[in-house]
Amino acid sequence: GQSSGGWLGQTDLVEIPLMKAGKYQVILRAHATESERTPQTSVTLGTFELSPGGGTTVTVPVPAQQVTEALAKVDKQYQDQLERRNKRRAR
DSSP states (O other): OOOOOOOTTOOOOOOOOOOSEEEEEEEEEEEEESTTTTTTEEEEEEEEEESSSOHHHHHHHHHHHHHHHHHHHHHHHHHHHHHHHHHHHHH
């Protein structure tokens, strides 16, 4: 299933309630700005076998280089979008 997002820091912990056991894919999804209407990027952080009932802590590694590259790409998309918008307004 899907969940809504949240802003997380380096040391934040997240508790996710599960309805059934299975493989769950963790995805980092970031927008160019705080608005959901801007371009977004996704980085898959891994797939984990999980089951309900708690008691299991999973540490999800974040590949810094992949995230940096994805953020640079989405920032470029956003800047290009702003340039196109400004050109249309200038006509």
